[in-house]
Amino acid sequence: MKNLIDFFSFTDSSTRYVVLGVLLLMSSSSVVGTFTFLKKKALVGDAVAHSVLPGVCLAFMLAGNKNPVWLITGAFITGWISLYLIDTISAKSKIKEDTAIGLILSVFFGVGILLLTIIQHSGNAEQSGLNSFLFGQAAALVGKDLYVFGGVALVLLTTITLFFKELSLLTFDEAFARSIGLPVRALELLLTTLTVLAVVVGIQAVGVVLMAAILITPAAAARFWTDDIKTMIALAAFFGAVSGLVGTYISYVYENMPTGPWIVMIISGIAFTSFFFAPKKGILHKLFRQIRIKNKMNQENILKLLYQLGEEGKDFFVSRSISDITTRRPFPMRRLIKGLRTLKRQGFLKEKQRQWTLTKEGKLKGQRIVKLHRLWELYLTEYLRIAPDHVHEDAETIEHILTPELEARLEQLLDYPSVDPHASEIPYNH
Amino acid sequence: MMTKEAFQIILAGSLVAIPCGLLGCFLILRKMAMVGDAISHAVLPGIVIAFLLSGNRDSLTMLLGAGLIGIFTTFLIEFFHRMGKLQTDAAIGVTFTWLFAIGVILIDQFADQVDLDQDCVLYGEIAYVSLEQWTTSDGTMMGPRTLYVAGTVLLLVIVFILMGYKELVVTTFDPVYASAIGISTALWHYLLMAAVSVTTVASFESVGAILVVALFIAPPATAYLLTENLKHMMVLTVVIGVLVSLTGYYLAVLLDGAIAGAMATMAGVFFLIVFLFVGVRKKRKVQKTLLTAPEVIPKHD
Amino acid sequence: MIEHVENPILEIHDLTVSYDRKPVLWDIDLTLPEGKLIGIVGPNGAGKSTLIKAIMNLIPSNSGYVKLFDEHLEKVRNRISYVPQKESVDWDFPASSLDVVLMGRYGQLGLLKKPRKADKEVAMDCLRKVGMDAFAKRQISQLSGGQQQRVFLARALAQQADLYFMDEPFAGVDAATEKTIIDLLRSMSQQGKTVIVVHHDLQSVTRYFDWVLLLNLRLIASGPVESTFTQELLQETYGGKLTLLSEVSNLMRKEGFPHRELRKGKSS
Numbered sequence: 001m002k003n004l005i006d007f008f009s010f011t012d013s014s015t016r017y018v019v020l021g022v023l024l025l026m027s028s029s030s031v032v033g034t035f036t037f038l039k040k041k042a043l044v045g046d047a048v049a050h051s052v053l054p055g056v057c058l059a060f061m062l063a064g065n066k067n068p069v070w071l072i073t074g075a076f077i078t079g080w081i082s083l084y085l086i087d088t089i090s091a092k093s094k095i096k097e098d099t100a101i102g103l104i105l106s107v108f109f110g111v112g113i114l115l116l117t118i119i120q121h122s123g124n125a126e127q128s129g130l131n132s133f134l135f136g137q138a139a140a141l142v143g144k145d146l147y148v149f150g151g152v153a154l155v156l157l158t159t160i161t162l163f164f165k166e167l168s169l170l171t172f173d174e175a176f177a178r179s180i181g182l183p184v185r186a187l188e189l190l191l192t193t194l195t196v197l198a199v200v201v202g203i204q205a206v207g208v209v210l211m212a213a214i215l216i217t218p219a220a221a222a223r224f225w226t227d228d229i230k231t232m233i234a235l236a237a238f239f240g241a242v243s244g245l246v247g248t249y250i251s252y253v254y255e256n257m258p259t260g261p262w263i264v265m266i267i268s269g270i271a272f273t274s275f276f277f278a279p280k281k282g283i284l285h286k287l288f289r290q291i292r293i294k295n296k297m298n299q300e301n302i303l304k305l306l307y308q309l310g311e312e313g314k315d316f317f318v319s320r321s322i323s324d325i326t327t328r329r330p331f332p333m334r335r336l337i338k339g340l341r342t343l344k345r346q347g348f349l350k351e352k353q354r355q356w357t358l359t360k361e362g363k364l365k366g367q368r369i370v371k372l373h374r375l376w377e378l379y380l381t382e383y384l385r386i387a388p389d390h391v392h393e394d395a396e397t398i399e400h401i402l403t404p405e406l407e408a409r410l411e412q413l414l415d416y417p418s419v420d421p422h423a424s425e426i427p428y429n430h
Numbered sequence: 431m432m433t434k435e436a437f438q439i440i441l442a443g444s445l446v447a448i449p450c451g452l453l454g455c456f457l458i459l460r461k462m463a464m465v466g467d468a469i470s471h472a473v474l475p476g477i478v479i480a481f482l483l484s485g486n487r488d489s490l491t492m493l494l495g496a497g498l499i500g501i502f503t504t505f506l507i508e509f510f511h512r513m514g515k516l517q518t519d520a521a522i523g524v525t526f527t528w529l530f531a532i533g534v535i536l537i538d539q540f541a542d543q544v545d546l547d548q549d550c551v552l553y554g555e556i557a558y559v560s561l562e563q564w565t566t567s568d569g570t571m572m573g574p575r576t577l578y579v580a581g582t583v584l585l586l587v588i589v590f591i592l593m594g595y596k597e598l599v600v601t602t603f604d605p606v607y608a609s610a611i612g613i614s615t616a617l618w619h620y621l622l623m624a625a626v627s628v629t630t631v632a633s634f635e636s637v638g639a640i641l642v643v644a645l646f647i648a649p650p651a652t653a654y655l656l657t658e659n660l661k662h663m664m665v666l667t668v669v670i671g672v673l674v675s676l677t678g679y680y681l682a683v684l685l686d687g688a689i690a691g692a693m694a695t696m697a698g699v700f701f702l703i704v705f706l707f708v709g710v711r712k713k714r715k716v717q718k719t720l721l722t723a724p725e726v727i728p729k730h731d
Numbered sequence: 732m733i734e735h736v737e738n739p740i741l742e743i744h745d746l747t748v749s750y751d752r753k754p755v756l757w758d759i760d761l762t763l764p765e766g767k768l769i770g771i772v773g774p775n776g777a778g779k780s781t782l783i784k785a786i787m788n789l790i791p792s793n794s795g796y797v798k799l800f801d802e803h804l805e806k807v808r809n810r811i812s813y814v815p816q817k818e819s820v821d822w823d824f825p826a827s828s829l830d831v832v833l834m835g836r837y838g839q840l841g842l843l844k845k846p847r848k849a850d851k852e853v854a855m856d857c858l859r860k861v862g863m864d865a866f867a868k869r870q871i872s873q874l875s876g877g878q879q880q881r882v883f884l885a886r887a888l889a890q891q892a893d894l895y896f897m898d899e900p901f902a903g904v905d906a907a908t909e910k911t912i913i914d915l916l917r918s919m920s921q922q923g924k925t926v927i928v929v930h931h932d933l934q935s936v937t938r939y940f941d942w943v944l945l946l947n948l949r950l951i952a953s954g955p956v957e958s959t960f961t962q963e964l965l966q967e968t969y970g971g972k973l974t975l976l977s978e979v980s981n982l983m984r985k986e987g988f989p990h991r992e993l994r995k996g997k998s999s
Binding site: 459461594596599605610612657660 | 824834
């Protein structure tokens with residue numbers, strides 16, 4: 001607990017810097033990642049991330065120290081070269097883009113590892129810490145480094161704000177952007193540059209290997225909550241920042257806990273939560289919706305059946321037992337009873353001594369389903385040329401989905417017919 | 431003159447590079463290079479857990495576990511793609527970074543119990559191949575253990591490709607047609623993914639989790655530029671794999687760096703040379719196919 | 732307008748197909764005669780390719796069944812051949828024309844068996860039939876669009892099937908190839924084979940086919956070309972959008988509605 005207070009009270013000035021830095025790094029890379037994600041270039045970002053390693057090492061070899069300006073320059077150069085090569089290889093040969101990405105990613109990383117080991121073996125005292133580029137070391141980010149990387153992050157955020165409109169259009173509809181005279185090439189160049197910079201900044205937090213997570217995962221998580229690009233960007237930045245904060249905290253408090261992987265764990269956790277639990281798009285929501293639809297169909301089928309029985313006996317308000325119902329239509333017993341109870345609770349049915357009777361509202365509802373069923377059957381035979389003996393199955397589903405608007409249009413289209421293809425009367429509610 | 435140690439390292443490198451390259455031919459033709467990349471990262475937690483459970487480098491458990499976790503990875507990617515409606519590239523990215531992060535955390539957490547460290551993850555221990563000998567119960571020295579593991583996997587991969595050649599080819603070239611003539615695309619997809627996972631794990635100790643990707647992709651991509659015949663492509667891939675191992679070793683010795691890194695570097699160099707001399711010349715109008723898993727993608731007419 | 736036949740080679744009963752829960756084919760019900768050259772005609776997005784893919788069980792269908800030779804697909808797969816759209820594969824694949832045609836033999840060969848000499852001879856013979864024998868060793872990436880289509884056709888021939896489904900074999904081919912293909916299809920149908928072709932060029936329908944299906948989300952007509960390929964039915968196929976139907980389809984996708992209730996009940 002003391003750690004928690006220590007960490008978040010910012011009493012320690014270095015912690016304050018770290019927290020601020022991580023927030024900036026993570027949110028800015030997540031924002032750029034949203035654009036690469038929407039442009040379906042997520043894995044290109046992964047390739048750039050791996051490709052900055054040789055740049056960092058070369059810069060160190062040439063400069064002889066870990067001056068962040070040099071390292072950023074080196075990283076920027078090789079990151080750019082990697083993107084150029086991916087484009088060239090997939091444009092100029094029969095090699096496809098995914099192969100080009102994998103090739104550049106692994107080879108550049110290999111060169112980086114070779115250089116890194118050469119540096120390590122050279123015995124340069126300055127070299128300790130270069131390793132942090134591999135898995136990130138946000139917790140150790142201090143002083144001058146922080147200013148430089150934080151500066152780059154601010155530049156990123158400012159640029160995105162300035163060009164927000166153009167960049168969103170570019171990711172959403174490139175052809176349209178071109179047609180209204182936007183400099184698409186220049187904008188793509190800008191986005192590419194931003195991606196490289198985002199990687200350079202982001203690897204401070206999570207390292208080269210896991211950088212893809214920062215470019216992809218916050219954006220993917222945000223996508224489940226919204227369709228609006230502004231909200232999505234804000235959410236991605238927020239998710240990125242939160243995971244950066246928590247990840248850094250964990251490695252601050254516990255020993256032997258690497259920052260980068262923990263940040264990735266947190267952001268993945270957020271993403272999985274979003275995949276499953278987000279309203280509307282989440283997997284669970286979809287499953288629940290299926291169950292709701294099934295229940296609705298079940299209930300409507302019961303009302304429909306009671307209505308039809310009433311239709312035959314010319315009295316809709318006769319009490320019926322469960323076996324009266326099941327002899328007509330083999331409902332699974334559990335579903336039937338569950339449906340009956342719900343309908344009773346909702347006031348569509350009355351029950352007395354296990355005898356079930358439609359209420360007025362229940363009759364109306366059952367009548368509507370029967371009407372929709374028969375209207376749809378008529379529609380299928382008249383407009384789709386489907387034989388009358390084949391339309392029933394379809395109508396069994398469609399009767400549950402037609403909205404009042406569609407119902408009205410269907411009536412109008414068919415000119416308020418009185419009977420369906422099987423000569424059953426179509427009941428209207430006069 | 432090659433020392434015995436050098437020979438063993440180059441041999442180990444070749445034994446790793448050949449099965450990777452052979453499977454890589456199918457990966458790149460299926461436009462699944464990045465799925466291969468994802469699997470190679472994702473097996474890491476499996477390796478660590480197998481270490482923790484068995485307490486040693488019991489290769490069999492590890493290979494079996496790897497096959498499973500590789501399939502799990504592919505399944506997870508497809509799950510996010512289909513159920514969550516997440517675009518494929520993002521599904522790949524989310525899945526492998528998560529699993530790899532778990533792996534790294536486990537390594538750091540159990541550093542004292544697991545004979546693995548981040549360096550090994552990154553560039554393997556091929557330099558120490560000859561240190562760990564396989565000794566039989568009566569004490570006979572049978573040579574480096576790694577060679578046996580890699581050799582067995584090489585054999586398995588060759589048998590797999592020979593037995594399933596027809597099916598692999600037709601499900602790669604035209605998965606819809608393959609389904610139409612009754613060949614299960616899903617089955618061969620998962621078999622290939624399992625083979626990739628097993629090969630990754632076997633190669634992991636030697637070259638690390640990430641550089642193995644270079645061996646999966648670079649030699650086949652180079653060979654692909656050189657020929658338009660699949661069998662020739664596979665033979666060339668083997669040749670390039672051996673060359674990569676050979677030249678990579680000497681480059682590493684020359685520069686005093688990691689052998690695995692040098693091998694990946696050489697793989698890139700070979701590709702670059704071929705690309706500059708033949709790749710560009712053979713450019714054709716190619717319909718750029720998007721990154722998609724080779725499922726039978728329904729297409730409206 | 733939907734003519735049914737006795738002893739059909741293909742029978743489709745109440746077939747409904749959806750993509751992503753959105754129905755793209757509604758209640759298809761048809762029977763087709765044996766030994767005919769049959770065209771499937773309809774506008775873009777009418778579900779023509781979808782229909783043959785659903786028949787071949789390449790995509791799942793929501794309801795209904797398909798019978799081929801009065802059997803289920805699995806039992807008669809060897810008697811059926813399918814030619815996908817040329818664009819569905821990557822022609823940069825490292826293979827020769829002969830390699831591709833040999834794939835036509837894989838279905839019969841089964842697991843672990845390599846193509847034998849006899850298979851190669853069949854493949855060569857099929858290449859000859861499409862006028863591509865001189866290109867047997869040519870890499871497929873170096874073929875023209877028309878030649879690639881012929882190779883696909885030869886692969887189908889190599890299956891030595893009785894029933895052929897072809898997805899747009901005339902799309903993007905040169906005039907010479909078009910003539911070769913139609914001559915070949917005619918001679919196949921003369922030998923009693925049944926060929927079902929997805930076709931988009933209305934000009935040639937009467938010249939090419941004996942029997943025609945008019946399709947647009949639902950089956951509008953099926954019958955001999957002379958009586959079926961009429962102005963009135965074409966009007967119905969190509970004109971008059973069924974806005975209500977497509978709105979219901981979209982609603983089903985949006986709401987994640989199942990297309991069929993699982994239980995069957997008799998009412999209405």
